[in-house]
Amino acid sequence: MNIFRAHDVGDDWDEVRAELTRAFEVAREAARAEESIVFMVHHDDLLGRRGPGRAMVAAGLLSAARSAALEGSRKGWTANVVAFDDDADPTHVERWAKRLAEDPAGITGELLRVGVSHIGKALP
């Protein structure tokens, strides 16, 4: 199962690049195996609330997932993102990530947000 959970990084380019590279390697292997992939990020990072390092990783993964989804659509695999906030039940977060990795049922290139902190905020 190809689930990539973004690590917290500092505002340090080497850390950011290493994290994005790690995600790329996982995604490339999934694509070569024609398997679906899910990226997991913190919702606050999509809105830049926890600093530029984490924001670059989270928003970068969301955009990369959308591009991967276009490629996967020709081969039958999917790419999605699960975003969670601090109040989200971790079992719910894991359940959705696993579901999208194992049985996406036609969902691809999507951002699924678990929790309520995104309501009324910008659409990433």
Next chain:
Amino acid sequence: MNGSIVVTGAARGIGRAIAERLAANPLFTVIGVDIAPELGLANPSIVAVQVDLTTTEGIEAVGRSIDEAGLPLLGLVNNAGITRDSRLVNMSDEDLRAVLDVNLGAAFHLSMALSDLMHEGGSIVNIASRAYLGNFGQFNYSMSKGGVVGLTRAMALSLAPRVRVNAIAPGLIGTEMAMTIPEDVLEKMVDAIPLGRMGSPEEIANVVWFLLTPLSSYITGHVLVVGGGRSLG
């Protein structure tokens, strides 16, 4: 007020149009930054700084050029970018690294280095791409431009209320880069644009002008898609 504005990737295409649009206003001293040697020929009223922004030396050189200009720093336009397109299954580690370093790393380093120098009321404009919404064969490019969007949001929060930070996501723009696309492919891409044509670099420069000046004084952390409606079609 008089001041300086830094524009990266200023030798060609969108960056050149931005630099020339800004340089046409006598209030602004434009510091054009690019790795390309032809930068100095672009416009005699643009201070040319030929450096590699993926290096510490390059970032420091931009800082020195601002000092030498002796004017308040009013704006920064992070425009420098490259593409290395391929399908994800074939994409090399180097394709990823090069695109991330130029498109995202340089914008990050320069923004961090210059943000303290920015004059109150200053503005940073990051040139992202409509590809941040996803594009076939551009996993690396989308990742880098999505990162630029994330950088924009985070810095908008951290620099408010002193400095505004926004991004522009251009669609298909008639640059040298677009002219390398095979004609039949380009035709299909244009057909998918509701406004029925490619954008011009000058049309992006006009939006940069809007975001750099007080015309947009209540806008920060925003991503403005300038793509002729392509995101709807």
